Amino acid sequence: MEQTIALLESIAQADGCLRAHLERGDLASAGTLAGELPPAIQTVAERLARRASLPSLPESIPADASGLGGWLDQLGHWLWHALWYAENLRIEQPASLKPRCALDRQFLSWIEEIRVLPQEKLFSRIQKHFLAQSPEDQQALEVYFKTFTFWGSLDREAGDFTIWQNKAESFYAHWRDYLWLYQRLEDYRSRQLLFGIVNNWYRQDYLTLSLAVENAWPDYFDPDLMPCDENEVLVDLGAYNGDTVLEYMKVYGRYKKIYCYEITPATFRLLRQVTQKFPQIECRMKGAGKERGQMFISANPASTSANVLTGQGNIPVEVVSIDEDIAEPITFIKMDIEGAEQSALLGCSRHIQREHPKLAISVYHNNEDIWKIPRMIDEICPGYRFWLRYHGGNRYPTEISLLAVYGQTI
Template identity: 30%
Template sequence: MNETNFIDMLNCPQEYMLQAGGEYELISEMSFLRSIVKYKNCKIIIYGAGQRCEYLISWLKMENVPVEFVLDQDIKKHNHKVNNCIIYHIDKVPEELRGKKYLVLVSTVYYETETKKILYALFQNGLKNIIYPFDKQYNLAPYRYDWAYYYLHHKDELLQIYKELEDDRSRDILFEYVKALVTNCVYRGGHSKTCNKYFDEYIPLENENFLNIGSYVGDTIFYFIENRQEQFEKIYAVEGESGIYQRLCENIAILPRVLQEKIELTNTYLNATNSKYYADKKITLINMDIEGMEKEVIVGLSECIKKNRPVLAICAYHKPEDIVELPLLIHEIVDNYKIKFRKYAPPYSNHLENGELVMYAIPAERSKEEK
C-alpha cells in the first residue's frame, strides 16, 4: 500500500466503503437510515448528549441525514445544544413533539447493555411511536463516529505518521486500521500471534529489565518469561485494580522462588507524576495497556526513556488520537527511534477489530532492520 492510496482513502472514504465488502459497511447503514426516514415518514433523534453524540451528528450531516433533537437524562443539559441540535431532558420533551414518529439512535457508552431500558424510558415519557431498527444485522456502533471524525480531521498528521513508519507492514496495518474505522467496515489487515505480543519486533537483551504497566493477572509476564527462556534481570509489574492485583500476586506465586525474587509487584495506577519513580531505575523494555492513560504515563517516564533508551511496546487503540499522538510524543522525548505498528487481535466481531493495535518504538541500536 503506498502513500497515494492512503491519501485517497482519507480524502474519499466512500470509495473504499464500496470496495471493502462484508455485511457491516457504513454506506449500507446510511442508506438504510435514509430509507426509514423517507418511507416510514419519521424523524431521527439521538439519545445521549455526550461527545459521541457530537461526532455522530457531524457524521450524519456529512451523509445528509438530519437530526431533529437530542435527549438526555442530565437535567443540566436541558435546552442547551450539541452541534446546533437542541437537547431535551427525557422528562421535558415539549408536548407537541411527543406524538410524532421517531427513529432513535443511542449514542451512549452503555449502548449494548442499556438500550432496552432507554427505549422503555422513552415510551414511559410519552415518546411511544419509536422505531429502533438496529439489531445484530443493522448495528451502528456509536463509538466509531468519534474515531472516524478524528481521522478525517487530522489527515496531515496521519500522513506524517504513515510516511515515518519503519516498514511496509506497519504502513499496511495502519492503512487497514484507519480504513476500517472511517468506513465502518471490518478490519481486513494482517494479525500477528498473540503469544509474540510486545516481544517480537526488536533485538532482545539477555539482561532485560522489563516495566510491565497494566499487568492484569500476569499473562504478559508469563509470555515474557517463556519468550526469554527465564533469562532476564528484573520485572517491574504494575496493576491498579485491587481485585485483579490479588490474582496477579497469586499467579506470580506459581513461579519458582528464583524468578519471584526478580519480580517487583506494585498495586497502583500510574500517572504523569508517580511514574517518575522509575526515572532512576534501569529499564530496557516498557509495555503499557492502561485504557487510554498511555500518553500521560509516557510523559511521566520521559526521563527514564531519555536515560535508558528502552524499547516501548504501547497499546495504541484506546483513543482515536493514539496512533498520531503517541509516535509524535516519542519523537519529542528521544531521538533516533523507529516506529512500527502490529495488530494482534483476530476480528471476532464488528465491534472489536480496532483493538489490540500495538505501537513499537525501538531505539535504532535494537532495531532488527539496522543489523
C-alpha cells in the same frame, strides 16, 4: 525543508478556504484567493524539483470563477503528493520518495479523499457505510460500544452516532498526522495495518483489517525487532493477572528485573500468585501517570482488564510517575492501561531520554492514541523507529500495539 512544508500547509489552508467559498457560492472571494496562490505553488515546485517527481502543476486559473472546482481538483492532486514527498525528505527516507506499491497508492488516495471533505460530509459517509452493514453486524457493534465506551456512544434507536462523529472529527483534524505516521512506520506490515484500521473506521472494511493480524508472536513482543537478554529491566504497566509476564517468559525467558504495576486489588492478588515462582519480579499495586497523586477505580462490568482510573469513586489507587518510582535504568516499557498511556508516557520521559528503552504501548483505547503516542515519543526523544502489530478481530480494531525502538536499523 521545514519552510517548504510550512508553505505547503499555507497552500492547504487556502485550498480549504477556497472550497468553503465555493460551497457558499461566493465566487468573487474564491477568485481573489485563487489568484494569490500561483507564486507559492511555483516556489514549492522549484524547491522540490531536484529531489522529487511531482504531478503536473495545476493549469492556469480559469478566468471564470465558476470553473474553479476543476482547478481545485488538480491543485489537490498536486498538493498532497507534494506533502508526501516533502514529509519524506524531512524525515530522511529517500527510498520512500515515490509510492512503491499499490498500498502506498491506496493510502494516498484515501488521504486525498478525506482531506477535501468537510467534517459533516466525513461523518455522513462513515454513517452511511455503517448503516449499509447487516443488522446483525450493526447490533454487534452497538452492544460492543455500550460495553466498552472508549471511543464514543452508539444507539441507533436514539439516533446517537457519536462514535462515527468522533471518527470524522479525527480524520478532519488529523489527516496530516495519519500521513506522518504512515511514512514513519518501518515496514509494510505496519502500513497495511494502519490502512486496515482507518479503512475499517471509514468504510466498515473488515477484509483489509483481517489481513494484518499478527500470528507469529504475542502482543508486545517480537524478537526480530526487540531482542531481550539477561540484562533486561522490564516495566509492565497494566500487568493484569500476569499474562504478559508469562508471554515474556515464553518468548525470551531471560531478564534481570521485572516491575509489574496493576490497579485492581483482586487482579493484583492473581498477579502475585502467578509471578511468585519467578525471581526478581516486584509487584506494585499502583497506577502510572504523569505525576504522583491519587485516583479511583471505575470498574468495567464486562472485564476487570478494562477497569480505568477516574477522579472520584470508592476504591482509591496511588498513582506515580515511573521516573520517580523506579531509580534503576530501564530497558523495556510495556503499557496497556486503558487510556492512561499518554499520561504514563509523560511520567516516563526521563527514563526514555536517558536510557532509550524499548517501548510496547497499546494505542487503541481512544480515537487519537494511534498517531498521538508516536508523536509524543518523537517529541520526548527523537530517534525512535516505529512498528504496529495487531492481535484483534476484524469487526472493530482493538489490541493494537505500537513497538518503538531507538537508534539504527534493526
